[in-house]
Structure formats: structure tokens, C-alpha cells
Amino acid sequence: MSETIFSLITDYGPIAIFVSAFLSCLALPIPTSLMMLTGGAFVATADLDLLPVVQAALSGAVIGDQAGFLIGRFGGTPVLERLARAPARRAVLDRARALVDRHGGLGVFFSTWAIAPLGPWVNFAAGATGLGWLRFTIADVLGEVIWVSLYVGLGYGFAANVAAVAEAMGDLMGLLAALAVAAAAALWIRAVLKAQRARHPAQDHR
Numbered sequence: 001m002s003e004t005i006f007s008l009i010t011d012y013g014p015i016a017i018f019v020s021a022f023l024s025c026l027a028l029p030i031p032t033s034l035m036m037l038t039g040g041a042f043v044a045t046a047d048l049d050l051l052p053v054v055q056a057a058l059s060g061a062v063i064g065d066q067a068g069f070l071i072g073r074f075g076g077t078p079v080l081e082r083l084a085r086a087p088a089r090r091a092v093l094d095r096a097r098a099l100v101d102r103h104g105g106l107g108v109f110f111s112t113w114a115i116a117p118l119g120p121w122v123n124f125a126a127g128a129t130g131l132g133w134l135r136f137t138i139a140d141v142l143g144e145v146i147w148v149s150l151y152v153g154l155g156y157g158f159a160a161n162v163a164a165v166a167e168a169m170g171d172l173m174g175l176l177a178a179l180a181v182a183a184a185a186a187l188w189i190r191a192v193l194k195a196q197r198a199r200h201p202a203q204d205h206r
Contacts, residue, residue, distance in 0.1 A: 018059060
């Protein structure tokens, strides 16, 4: 995998980073974080310039997020149902929808970098559930700035150990995503229990 990414960035430079960032924001399984780490490492060795790498990563991510949002906005619930045909996708999409419903723009912000695996699905859900475009865009751009700065910066600072850094960051992001899902599930269970007690107040006195 890493050899392929090195080859792509060697041959196409920032264009490869732009395309990978765009497609990954539409839920395609592309290792954009590793692409950005590699781009940062190439900047450190003077094979690429910093500004084009950052511009490519940030513009690709933001445009991809906007595309996902518009797909959700104009496709609405039917698009979400189509995306959620597979049980695994439905589970992820349900989590993304809960994140948007509960936290709005703040959920979008954290989905771009802290819980990045949910990011593409949050884009679809935000559009379909009616989150305001301006609110989505502001949260999205701020979050993507952090995501791009984090990975390009790490690639630059640890150019000699990109693979090790990628593995460590993957583990960290996986942990953060798991914690976020667990927290959302706990809040959902709490809300369900509260609603049940409200419907059957007599049961609390048995």
C-alpha cells in the first residue's frame, strides 16, 4: 500500500492528494490520511512545495464534503435508504445521523478529524436532515483545516517514519471513533429510558 502511495505522489504530486481527499469524503475506501502524511514527508525532503500540498488536500476534502452534503440535500431520505441497504452501512449511517441530530455543526466539525471514519456519512446525513448549508460549511472547513494540518505536519516532522506514524494515528483515530460511538449509544439509551419512564410513571413506584 505505502509503495503505491509513494508512486502516485511521485508521479502526480498534489493532484493525487486532491483526488484522494475528494473521493474519500464520498465514503470511498482511500487512505487519504497516509497520502497527506506522505505529502508532508515529500515537503520535508524538498520534493514538493508545502503550499500546493496543503491546498490540494484542503480543497479536495472541502469539495468532497460539499458534494456529499448536496447528495444528501437533494436526494433526501431515499438516498440515505439506498446507502443503508447493507447492515454495516446502516449502522454507520445511523450513528452519523444521531451525531448531526444531537450536535449539529459541532458534530460535523469533529467528524472531519476526531472521528474521521464517520465523516463521509455525516456529510450525507447533514444534507438529508436539513442542517443549514452555511453552518455545515463553517464547521466543515474549520475541521478540515485541523485534519490537513495535523497529517501534513506529522508527515513533515516525521518524514523518516511515515509508516509508523500512520499506524499510530490510525490506532488513535480508531479509538476516538469507538469512544464517540460508545458515548452516543449511552446517550441514546439514556434518552430511551427517560422516555419510557415518562410514559409509565407508575412503574417507578412499584
